[in-house]
Amino acid sequence: MTINTYSRQIHFGTILQGAGGNMSAWRHPDAIANASINLDFVKNIAIQAEQAKFDFVFIADGLYINEKSIPHFLNRFEPITLLSALASVTQKIGLVGTVSTSYSEPFNVARQFASLDHISGGRAGWNVVTTPLEGTSKNFNNKPHPAHQQRYEIADEYLDVVKGLWDSWEDHAFVRNKETGKFFDPNKLHAIQHTGKYFQVHGPLNIERTPQDRPIVFQAGASISGQDLAAKHADAIFTHQHNRVEAKAFYRSVKEKLKSYGRQENDLLIFQGIGVLIGQDQSDIERQYQQMTTLVSIENALDYLGRFFEHHDFSRYELDAPFPDLGTLGENSFRSTTDEIKRVAKENGYSLRQTALAWATPKPPFTGTPLEIANQLEEWFEENAADGFIIQGATPNTLTQFIQQVIPILQKKGLYRTEYLGTTLRENLQLSRPHNQFQTIQQKEK
Known part of the structure; x- marks a missing residue:
């Protein structure tokens, strides 16, 4: 096993996007056209990513389509349902899914992700989005679609509520003593009793504290409002900048914002979503790229x-x-x-x-031979442009190529692990465990 000489290592996730994320990816000769609704296909991707010691698989989602939508969007699994299925065929890889704060209720979402965390043994992650598409309101009783800033105000309060619900039960609250008949310790049960501008939620949540205390919170969005939301609430942020200079500026901006919320730089990981195209040489790369572009x-x-x-x-x-x-x-x-x-x-x-x-059909920014891509990832990582990357393959074969050809190079460099650090997503991301907010209050009162 390679000895790690770095103080930190690169983290990887991969996005589950069926046959692909552009309008015509399903037409590629090597694509499985129904991949977005093919459970065996998704299971194989998750297992492959776990064998490569990826931190998580990531599911993006949306709630509104029309006839002009990307084919993958037209016909795909609901994230929580799919991740629950993947939990049964994987052991250590994280399971991250997207749910909107603008078109869902905090109690339901808190319960769903807490359940996923228990089902998976502590591997659940929630990607928080505020839903940009106005057409979504047509599917939710035509309620007014919130303006950009209001969506983030809603999300801020929403996350306060969900975190409070996840803290409903302290550790070891369920004693289940058959001899005494005591099922739980009532002193370790807390109702949030939240009354705010957008939500009124009493609580408590009807499921115990989860294996990693609470699921990992991701935030997707690069706007100033999104950065502020992530700095206050998130464990990780999913973003995308086109070059290393922009990525470094974004990285510094978000990390600096953490201080105003009393947080440390290592409390929030920044993941760059990147397109990858791997070839033997420039001729091979150009051939693959042209094959992709001609489909659109x-x-x-x-x-x-x-x-x-x-x-x-x-x-x-x-x-x-x-x-x-x-x-x-x-x-x-x-x-x-x-x-x-x-x-x-x-x-x-x-x-x-x-x-x-x-x-x-943009040419992926991470394009080259396996060694060139490994070197590029190293540069971004060491220059603090990212803590990790969410891989999106340009072709149906890219993820397999990345795992077989790029990962070994990064492992030899000491930049990427050869074994998981633990069994939970929080452990593998090297994030500290959160305190129960109600228990902290009690300790201060004592």
Whole structure:
């Protein structure tokens, strides 16, 4: 076993995206076209990632589709259900799923993830999103879709409630003494009794404290509001910057924000979501990339671009004219992404065609031979651009290539483990265990 000479090591997750995350990935010759609804396919990915000692598998999710949505979005498993199934065929890999704070109730979500944590033996993680797509309201009684800032205010209070519910029971509250008839210790039971601006939740939660005290909280989003939410509440953040300079700036910004909430830098891990394309040489890489791009039509690309702008219809514009002035469109949707799309198009003088194709089929930033990719990951990690990476393969074979060809190089460098550190996701991420907020209050009163 390689001896680790580093004070910290790279963490890895992989995203479960069926046949792929672009409009035409399912058409690739090596793709399993129904992968998004194929349990055997998903199980094999999770087992493969666990054999490579990945920290977790990650499920993104959304609650609104139309005929222009990415094929993977049209027909896919609900995250908690799928992760519960994966818990039965894996032993140590973390299971992270996306649930919206804008279109769900805190009590239900707290109970679902606590249950998943027990079912998996302490491997549950919740990716907190606020839901950018306004069309989602059509599936939830047409209640008004909250504005961007309000969504984060809701999420802030929502997380306070969920964490309080997870603290309903102290450790060893259930004594289950058959001789005395005492099932639980009432002194270790706490009702949150929360009354706030957006939620009224009494509690307590009807499931005991979980194996890792509470599930790991991820936050997805790069806006200032998202960074603040992560700095206050999250154990990890899922983000994406296009280059190392931007990633380092984001890393510094988020880590600095932790101080205002009384937290330390190692209390929050920053994961960069990265596209990866591995080849034997530049000719092989270009062949794979061109094979991928030829699958996506300009119509597909316009539909993909439109999703970020509240499913805006870009077919109304001249393809080879400069990218249109959209004003504030997108600010209440995927704000950080739409701001970037507008900025890049303006700075480079891109046409609509160029912009749409660039976003629908971008060349992955981590592209090269196995050694080149390993070196690039090392640079990002050592220069504090990321604590870890969530791998998204450019082709159906990329994850297998990454595991077989890149991981061994990182292990030889001492940058990546050869065995899991523990049995829970919290242990493997090297995150400290949280205190029960009610127990802390009692100790202070004593």
